[in-house]
Structure formats: structure tokens, C-alpha cells
Amino acid sequence: MALRNMVVFRRMEMTHANLNNSAAVAAFPELRVFFNRIKKSGNSTVTAFLAELAAEETGQRFGTVRDAKKAALSPVRCSWREAREMRDYTRFTVVRNPYDRVLSAFLNKVALGEEGSDSRKRRFRVVPGWGEATPDGFARFVAFLDERGLHHDRHWWPQRELLVMPPERFHLIGRLETLPEDMARLLTMIGRDPERARSLGQPHPLEASQPLKITGATAKRAAFYTPQLAQTVGRLYAADFETFGYPEDWA
Numbered sequence: 001m002a003l004r005n006m007v008v009f010r011r012m013e014m015t016h017a018n019l020n021n022s023a024a025v026a027a028f029p030e031l032r033v034f035f036n037r038i039k040k041s042g043n044s045t046v047t048a049f050l051a052e053l054a055a056e057e058t059g060q061r062f063g064t065v066r067d068a069k070k071a072a073l074s075p076v077r078c079s080w081r082e083a084r085e086m087r088d089y090t091r092f093t094v095v096r097n098p099y100d101r102v103l104s105a106f107l108n109k110v111a112l113g114e115e116g117s118d119s120r121k122r123r124f125r126v127v128p129g130w131g132e133a134t135p136d137g138f139a140r141f142v143a144f145l146d147e148r149g150l151h152h153d154r155h156w157w158p159q160r161e162l163l164v165m166p167p168e169r170f171h172l173i174g175r176l177e178t179l180p181e182d183m184a185r186l187l188t189m190i191g192r193d194p195e196r197a198r199s200l201g202q203p204h205p206l207e208a209s210q211p212l213k214i215t216g217a218t219a220k221r222a223a224f225y226t227p228q229l230a231q232t233v234g235r236l237y238a239a240d241f242e243t244f245g246y247p248e249d250w251a
Contacts, residue, residue: 001020020076028054041095090186098234101159114131146232230250233250
């Protein structure tokens with residue numbers, strides 16, 4: 001698949017290490033949409049929303065976010081013809097304020113400890129701050145990112161490094177903070193009713209039904225960040241702040 005994708009997507013400046021990651025792209029032939037998924041940036045809600053929109057013609061229903069994600073194609077899991085057609089799809093991604101994204105990753109994947117289905121996994125157990133849903137636990141987590149852990153897991157990789165192509169190659173880069181408006185723009189671009197995006201003011205019901213999945217990180221920013229921690233996160237994710245135009249004022 002990797003060699004095929006180098007041929008199919010030539011001259012599109014793809015980052016093939018990302019393109020060939022099975023969780024990096026959700027493509028929907030029914031909508032002709034190519035979604036570059038970024039973990040902890042509305043990935044589950046957007047994928048579930050698009051999967052349900054694409055499935056309306058068939059009457060398919062999804063019981064979980066995992067089912068919705070499996071319904072999408074990816075450049076790793078498709079035919080030659082399907083891969084070639086993806087070149088002409090509307091390409092978009094959704095990003096998030098780095099301060100909130102880092103805190104959300106900590107709260108969901110690390111701080112939950114034994115209470116979380118993901119946080120119980122070995123790769124999260126070894127992360128400093130594991131099982132500590134406190135400001136001190138978050139401080140230990142940020143210190144880990146600064147010392148050696150920035151690329152320990154894709155849930156907190158810099159978003160710029162998770163793109164499958166340069167930012168200017170996307171037709172739309174939306175923000176989680178303005179998701180209904182940005183997704184309305186996408187739906188208009190693909191000839192669908194933009195009013196459908198109003199529902200995205202809240203997490204998708206399939207995502208909200210997952211215990212402890214919604215972290216409410218934005219509302220908790222002041223409780224967990226200090227000026228020093230914000231300075232460290234601002235430095236580690238400087239490319240995200242610059243590329244996606246987020247202000248570095250954490251307060």
C-alpha cells in the first residue's frame with residue numbers, strides 16, 4: 001500500500017508516514033470528502049457526523065464511534081480506483097487550541113488511571129501524572145513532554161506533524177472552537193445542507209455516550225495551567241500556534 005500511495009498521490013506533497021497510518025484519514029466516497037483526522041481535535045465527533053451523513057442513502061446505523069470510524073475508507077484500506085478518486089475529494093482537517101488539546105489528552109488518556117479504558121493501556125501507564133487528575137499531575141505530564149515524551153503518543157503529538165499534506169493543500173482547515181460554522185462551510189462546498197452542522201455545537205451523541213470521554217478541558221484550563229506550564233506548552237507546540245493562528249495568551 002505504501003508504494004501504491006506514493007504513485008497515486010505523487011506531486012501532492014504527501015507526508016507518507018502519516019498518510020499510511022490507518023487512523024490518519026477518513027474518506028467518504030458518498031460525500032467525496034477526505035478528512036485528515038487529528039486525535040483530541042474533534043476527530044470522533046466529526047468522523048461520526050460524516051459517517052452518518054454518508055450512510056443516509058443506505059440506511060446504515062452505527063452503535064458506537066468505533067463502528068462509524070470503521071465505515072470510512074482510508075488510503076491504507078481501499079482499492080487503487082478508490083485511492084485515485086481521493087485525489088479529487090474535498091480535503092479538510094480540524095484543529096484545536098494547543099493548550100486545550102494537551103490538557104484534554106492528559107485528562108482522558110493519563111489522569112484517569114484505572115478508571116479509563118484507554119488509560120489502563122501499558123503505553124499510558126508509564127506516563128508521569130498517570131492516575132493523578134490534579135494540577136500537580138498535569139505539571140508532571142508537561143515536564144514529561146518537555147523531557148522526552150512529546151512523541152510518545154499521537155494523542156499529544158503537535159498537530160502540524162499529524163497533517164498528511166502541507167496546510168496550503170487543504171481546501172479547509174476548521175477549528176474545534178468554531179466547528180458548527182466551519183463544518184457548515186464544508187457542507188456548502190460539497191453541496192449539502194449547511195444547517196446540518198448546527199448539531200456540532202455539542203459532541204456527537206456516539207462520542208458523548210462513551211464514559212469519561214468528554215473532558216471539558218477548555219473550562220478547566222485556568223485550574224490546571226500556570227504561567228510556567230503555559231510557557232512550556234507554548235514552546236513545544238510553537239508550530240501549531242503559528243500554523244493555525246492560535247493566540248499564545250493562555251488565560
